[in-house]
Amino acid sequence: MQGTRRSLSRPAGVKITGTGMCIPNKTLTNADLSKMVDTSDEWITQRTGIKTRYIISDGEDTSDLAAGAIKQACENANISPNDLDMVIVASMTQDVICPAMAATVVKKLGAIPCGAYDLNIACTGFVAALNTASCMIESGHYKNIAVCGADALSKITDWKDRRTCVLFGDAAGAAVLSANDDEEVGCLYQGMWSDGERGEVLYVPRTDADIPESEKEAFSGEYNTIQMNGKAVYKFAVNALADCVEDAMNSAGLTSDDIAMVIPHQSNLRMLQTAWKKLGFPIDKVYVNIDRFGNSSAGTVGLCLHELMDQKKIGDGDYVIFVAQGGGLSWGTSLWKL
Ligand SMILES: CC(C)(COP(=O)(O)OP(=O)(O)OC[C@H]1O[C@@H](n2cnc3c(N)ncnc32)[C@H](O)[C@@H]1OP(=O)(O)O)[C@@H](O)C(=O)NCCC(=O)NCCS
The missing domain is CATH 3.40.47.10 (Thiolase/Chalcone synthase)
Incomplete structure (x- = not known):
């Protein structure tokens, strides 16, 4: 019947069934940074706790990190990326403004035509994506959603500014959330x-x-x-x-x-x-x-x-x-x- 809500089967619970991560190959240590700006391993370690970080190279982009993390999360959840109903990628360093990076990630995962969108709320992004996806699954409209936080802040770092350039690294972490029969989870x-x-x-x-x-x-x-x-x-x-x-x-x-x-x-x-x-x-x-x-x-x-x-x-x-x-x-x- 037109205009009526299809009957939804709302899940009892939502489970994190698999997780993944992806980092670039290239490392950038505090010693490397001390050759680029006036800083030292001692200053960075004492003020921040950071010793090293990973940085993307030419030809690599944020969507590669996101796709790598989600691929591993799907493997650990024992599902194919084709089983995903939705991919939500949280990032402030998308490859381009349009298309949405999540759509590029779906393409790289070979999971077309999965739903996909980006969410931008800086460092709070992964928590926001987790919150959003759990509500979407609870609604009964979606069963399997991959959430990913992916950023390559090296693209928007002023490498001459020692106040900021020592703090950031590039990486992605992901999780697959699935509808579950256990109402406790x-x-x-x-x-x-x-x-x-x-x-x-x-x-x-x-x-x-x-x-x-x-x-x-x-x-x-x-x-x-x-x-x-x-x-x-x-x-x-x-x-x-x-x-x-x-x-x-x-x-x-x-x-x-x-x-x-x-x-x-x-x-x-x-x-x-x-x-x-x-x-x-x-x-x-x-x-x-x-x-x-x-x-x-x-x-x-x-x-x-x-x-x-x-x-x-x-x-x-x-x-x-x-x-x-x-x-x-x-x-x-x-x-x-x-
Ligand atoms: C960035 C942070 C480590 C700086 O530490 P701080 O104790 O506040 O240091 P200050 O900014 O007061 O700077 C102290 C001195 O260190 C210098 N300095 C700044 N960065 C430096 C660096 N990388 N290496 C060496 N010296 C540095 C400053 O120029 C200043 O020198 P001065 O006293 O001669 O003027 C600290 O403020 C911080 O962690 N802030 C939160 C950052 C953050 O987490 N951002 C992301 C949030 S999601």
């Missing part, structure tokens, strides 16, 4: 927030018109590259991280004893340590791999999830909290029973 709580009033403490200006008066002096001089007020971002991120974790646990009636692992955006080791001290949360339940990958923006949370699943440090029945913050300013959280 899935996203128990999620939240997303933004504050555009503070957008220019972490932004990418295209022209002089995009630079507010207050940020003119700090501008590195290179348009279309990341500009950041490090101290303001640091303060915002510590509070956002701590508030998100507390909010998620309170909303689900859980305590830190119940949580197997917190999977935070990897922006800065010092920042994570300060947030966790503020929360009084056991530091061994906070996953950290920033030393090996740097801050890969939307890539970090999926990358951490994959490493944890792969090493069987988390698994069926565990409660995990995903939390991220970044440009926008934006922040978000997602509490799951795996």
Whole structure:
């Protein structure tokens, strides 16, 4: 009958059935960076916890990282990319503005005609994609969705600006989410927030018109590259991280004893340590791999999830909290029973 809703079979639960990651071959160590700008391994390690990161080479693009991560996530979920109903790629460094990078990824996966779209909320991207996909599956309209956070910030880094160029790396992390009969599994709580009033403490200006008066002096001089007020971002991120974790646990009636692992955006080791001290949360339940990958923006949370699943440090029945913050300013959280 025209205009009527087709009967939907709403799933009992949503399960993360497979994860994957992809990094470029080329590494960039702190020693390499100290030959490019006035910095040192000691300064970078002490202030950020980063030792090395991966950077794409000529001929490689963000969609290659995303396709690699999703391919591995499908293999681990024991499904073919052709079984996916939707691919959501979170990124702020898409190959081109149009077509959507997710469509290019679907092409690279050989999964045409899968649904595909991009989501851009900077470093909060993977958590936003996870939240979006879990709601889509719960609606009954989709069964299998691949979510991916993929960024190659090396494309929009001012390599002469030591304040920012030491922080970032390129990477992608992905997960396959599927409808599941077990009503216990899935996203128990999620939240997303933004504050555009503070957008220019972490932004990418295209022209002089995009630079507010207050940020003119700090501008590195290179348009279309990341500009950041490090101290303001640091303060915002510590509070956002701590508030998100507390909010998620309170909303689900859980305590830190119940949580197997917190999977935070990897922006800065010092920042994570300060947030966790503020929360009084056991530091061994906070996953950290920033030393090996740097801050890969939307890539970090999926990358951490994959490493944890792969090493069987988390698994069926565990409660995990995903939390991220970044440009926008934006922040978000997602509490799951795996
Ligand atoms: C970027 C960050 C590490 C800088 O640390 P900081 O303690 O705030 O350092 P400051 O900016 O005050 O700079 C201190 C000094 O180090 C210098 N400096 C900056 N970058 C440097 C580098 N890579 N190597 C050596 N010295 C550096 C500064 O010029 C300054 O020198 P001065 O005192 O002579 O003026 C820190 O602010 C931070 O982590 N912010 C959050 C960044 C982030 O996570 N962004 C992404 C969010 S998703």
